Amino acid sequence: MSHRGWVSARDAAEQWSLVSVYDDGWCVAPVPVPSEADTRRRVRELIGWLVTVVGLFAAAVAVGFVLPSATWLPWVLLAGSIGALGVAVVRAARRRARERPPVYDSAAAHQAAAPEVTRVALGSVRTVTLQRQGHEDVVTVALRTGRPLVYRSPDRTLGRLFDPWSPAPPTS
Numbered sequence: 603m604s605h606r607g608w609v610s611a612r613d614a615a616e617q618w619s620l621v622s623v624y625d626d627g628w629c630v631a632p633v634p635v636p637s638e639a640d641t642r643r644r645v646r647e648l649i650g651w652l653v654t655v656v657g658l659f660a661a662a663v664a665v666g667f668v669l670p671s672a673t674w675l676p677w678v679l680l681a682g683s684i685g686a687l688g689v690a691v692v693r694a695a696r697r698r699a700r701e702r703p704p705v706y707d708s709a710a711a712h713q714a715a716a717p718e719v720t721r722v723a724l725g726s727v728r729t730v731t732l733q734r735q736g737h738e739d740v741v742t743v744a745l746r747t748g749r750p751l752v753y754r755s756p757d758r759t760l761g762r763l764f765d766p767w768s769p770a771p772p773t774s
Contacts, residue, residue: 605705607763611741611755620703621753622719623763625772627709627727629719651690658683722751730767 608622610633619630636644662679669675706712713721722743731742735754739761743751753760766772 605707606766607759608703609755609757609759609763611753611757611760613754614752619753621760621763622703622706622709622712624706624709624712625724627721627723629709629712629716629721631703631716631719651686654686655683655690658686724771727767727771729769730764730771732761732764732768734761 604625606623606625608620610618611621612618613630618633618635620633622629622631658679662676662683665672665679666676704715706715709721709723713719722745726745726747728744728746730744733740733742738754738756739758741753741760741764743753745751
């Protein structure tokens with residue numbers, strides 16, 4: 603078994619979930635959607651880092667022209683600008699690593715490790731239909747029992763992940 607990938611998608615109830623696709627099925631886990639306040643905070647933080655980096659760089663250039671005798675000061679300001687850029691990149695990479703979901707060998711292992719996920723097993727799938735509606739990939743799954751499942755995402759990864767399942771699931 604292997605992990606094929608994951609993508610954020612909306613279900614029929616317009617709730618966002620993280621869909622992790624494996625060879626033996628897939629798991630659907632609810633994901634928190636950032637609020638407007640979260641987005642504003644992150645944009646303010648980004649602008650703050652940009653102002654710091656550009657400001658230190660501009661100060662280094664200005665000091666080089668205004669105080670040509672202080673040759674060490676522009677280098678210190680330039681080093682500060684590069685250091686601030688490095689700190690911003692490391693913080694962004696750490697945040698992204700924390701937000702990245704764990705990878706499991708199979709959908710069964712994923713469900714066993716994370717009980718809040720919903721697993722759709724390979725044997726329960728009858729057909730999978732892929733469509734493109736406007737700017738979204740739409741995956742419709744007909745199950746052997748129960749109502750069909752629908753996933754929508756503007757990310758084309760959704761269609762690529764479910765392509766091996768369409769029109770019928772792969773044989774185990």
